[in-house]
Amino acid sequence: MKPRLLDLFCCAGGAGTGYARAGFDVVGVDIDPQPRYPFEFHQADALKYLRDHGHEFDAIHASPPCQVYSKTAHLHDNEHPDLLAPTRVELEATGLPYVIENVEGAPLIAPLTLCGSEFGLMAPDVDGLPLALRRHRLFESNVWLMGAGGCEHDPNIQVAGSYTAGRHRTPVHRDNPNRLGGYTPALSVRAALLGIDWKMNEHELAQAIPPAYTEFIGGQLIRSLTLEAA
Secondary structure (H helix, E strand, O other), X not given: OOOEEEEEOOOXXXXXXXXXXXXXXXXXXXXXXXXXXXXXXXXXXXXXXXXXXXXXXXEEEEOOOXXXXXXXXXXXOOOOOOOHHHHHXXXXXXXXXXXXXXXXXXXXXXXXXXXXXXXXXXXXXXXXXXXXOOOEEEEEEOOXXXXXXXXXXXXXXXXXXXXXXXXXXXXXXXXXXXXXXXXOOOHHHHHHHHOOOOOOOHHHHHHOOOXXXXXXXXXXHHHHHHHHHO
């Protein structure tokens, strides 16, 4: 039987898909409806669900709201709660292996940073120019996590990776042949860069964790669980 992973603050399932590919049976929880989440889903307060049901799982992933730490926080119209520290407290109380994901600038403890360039995440733009994902995400865990080799940014093939719902768009023209300066590709190109092969809207793609990141981490979690059970 597959180990079970609880995917808290799951959004549309970028992280959950990676864990499923790694071999987990994934269950997602989010305060908002997530009609495009590809696995079992429960609409609920994430921390309350964790307290009530965390013991039913083998490992837990949490992506508490990142907007308060984002470099583009000033662009968000609504206030977002800082749930990172309360989430950590609740996760530690379970005694289970856990991973907390967030953006650069978030106060995670000894986090692992992953980048799209480590996984060769690339896709052609609408005109055929190759683009490479440079989205950085941080991962804290109570399990030792191995890195993926570090960023390998090619200065000649690049695209900004924040994709904040189309903000900071820089027009592409002859003086900007490599799509620098915060260029935001078309929705279908963004999905391909992230490795998202199911439908997401602008907001969901802006928040999405590339599944390759959590597939890499999920494999390490499963190995840790296997060793623990041996």
